[in-house]
Amino acid sequence: MSNRTQSLLHQPLILPCGVTLKNRIAKSAMSDSLGDGKGNPSDDQIKLYERWATGGLALSIIGEVQGTPHFAEKPGNLVLNDQSDFAYLRKLAQAGATNDAHLWPQLGHAGAMADAPISSPKGPSRLDLPGLKCDALSLDEIHALPAEFAHTANLAKQLGFGGVELHAAHGFLLNQFLSPLFNKREDAYGGSLQNRMRLLLEVISAVRDSVGPDFPVGIKLNATDQLEGGFAEDESLEVIAALDKTTIDLIDVSGGTYFPGAASSSDRAGSGAYFLDFAERARAKTNIPLMVTGGFKTLGQAKSAIAEGKADLVGLARALVVDPELPSFWLSDQRDEPQFPRFKNPPEGGVTAWYTMQVTRIARGEDALEPDDLDEAIAAYEARDEVRREVWNSHFSGISRAT
Template sequence: MSKMQTSPLAQTLTLPCGATLKNRIAKSAMSDSLGDGAGNPTNDQVNLYERWAEGGLALSIIGEVQGTPNFAEKPGNLILNDQSDSGLLERLAKAGATDNAQLWLQLGHAGAMADAPISTPKGPSALDLPGLTCGALSLDEIHALPAEFARSASLAKELGFGGVELHAAHGFLLSQFLSPLFNKREDAYGSSLQNRMRLLLEVIEAVREAVGPKYPVGIKLNATDQLEGGFAEDEALEVISAVDKTAIDLIDISGGTYFPGAASSSDRAGSGPYFLEFAGSARKKTDIPLMVTGGFKTRAQAESAILDGKADLIGLARALVVDPELPSFWLAGQRTEPQFPRFKNPPEGGVTAWYTMQITRNAKGETALAPDELDAAVAEYESRDEARRQIWKSRLS
């Protein structure tokens, strides 16, 4: 019997809504920064997700798709609303479904982390910190959010995307409401954890009502913010217990917060998966399938996570940037681990910029960047963002 038949990664996974993923490997949401600056997909983005689908994975998730242009994380984000280019989005949905893969949209709202040159950042509470200044959302603005997420989810379904993931991790808005560092409110949306998770549960309910019972809806949740005084593992387990009572199909466990000056989980040292032990604790709180993202560097680690029952789906991100066809090789028992670049004294955000520009190389079918091209990658990344900010402001302000 071949490795393809015996690897636990080759097993199908049926979600609670009835949809089936063809294997246990997923491309986690990353901010690919391939939108055109006006919230629409590009040919590069279509090519990229088709290439990842052809590489053998079961699921790809597109990071940070916005419901409005008002709180974008980056000017390369997509926008999904009634003004979106439906034809381009349908092309993207079809490309990402190549070879029976699924392509989901991660529905996000950057809140306090919104890109200041193209927005007016607002979070649960007003903050004035080094590198982060934002206003507070009003109650009316908060009450409008579930319907906004629901409308985007409904459009995703209409346009042919396989599902949606609600972004409640990494310091974006739903995560900000969960975190006592960001959320200083004293009304029904702040103080106690029950209040801090209120918006998240309202969004889940509104999205499920909008898309019906058979459409996949996942959630990305932090195991921990990795910030002193932030959202911690004990609270995350309570949130998972609450989510277990909702109609969610997949809980994608990650961690860390893109707070100015904070270390990214994906930049930290380590040889193994970051949040697998937490996933083992989460398994005791829910029967909803668990996707674990972060730190999988070898095929053996991924297979063990499935065999041990701590994860139902393995989320890969940077591994699929350096090796887009990796899933097909892992399923065939080949390429035990991808070859990650090593950088000497990278600047803050520099490694993310390098990987983002390598994503663009993959989309265009160009040769890979070398690690010593880090400075050039950062310069190109920043220049492209600035050009797209000008487009965003001229078309969307």
């Protein structure tokens, strides 16, 4: 079985649009927080994606690339629009294509979860909860969103990126419309699941019309919000059945939300991939290739997911932060399990801060952080964001906040 499953990790994946990914290992989207504070890539970010590409993976996805500066998740996000630094974005696209890898921006819109110091948070509905306050998008603002996503996707194509992924997971805008936790609307975009998925399908259609038939368009979709009253597995399966009738090239299955009170999927305990059982159910609903993200900790788990047909592509995130060259070792049947740090009673958000600062060290070729460096990492993470918020607000202050 070992030789067969090893060969499956090596096996190219041909997407419905005709583009080929060279193997079955991908870096899933993370908010690497390495933009320059003006929405442009930094030298560190360019080096980071070149290093990951050199490490042997087939696909990297850049988390949370915004179409406008007004609904960003963090001041380290990229902004891809007509005012962006195209020269630096082309450098990033080229670096991420090293070693025949693909680099896709994840087209994001934080909506209700936008970083308030640099944004005006707006979601499907007005919410006033502890830890979450936002206004509601107007119908005109909603109607403008498909064209915005389509323009951003077209720019990505022009700049040399290998594809795009639409972010409809983790409590960001397209997931907010799907989720009853966020979506209390009573018009054509709320209520029934058919209405709640309307915006997502409109965005997919507009993006495909903009980029043409031969450019990869993926989607990251929650299997579940993992919170009572949220977007649940049976609804997600219905969305996947609807996606099967579209021209989507890859469905990246994940889960969890940043709605107040929800636990982070990436921080939860477990010995294996989180959403493989759901992916097996999804397989009956679609022939679109499935990528499963979250919880892969060993080579054996990755091999089994492909061999059993539950996933076509294995999405790794934190594993590639602790071991950037892991794909090359897994493809040669070595280094079964990366060494993940263990933290004692980390504060909320602390582990994310540690991994984010470790990403910066990878980009700079610096020594790895130790788990005992957690407090230092949190302080550096927060201080960097405060500086970049000032840069962001100064840089984008004269730009209209229309969606």
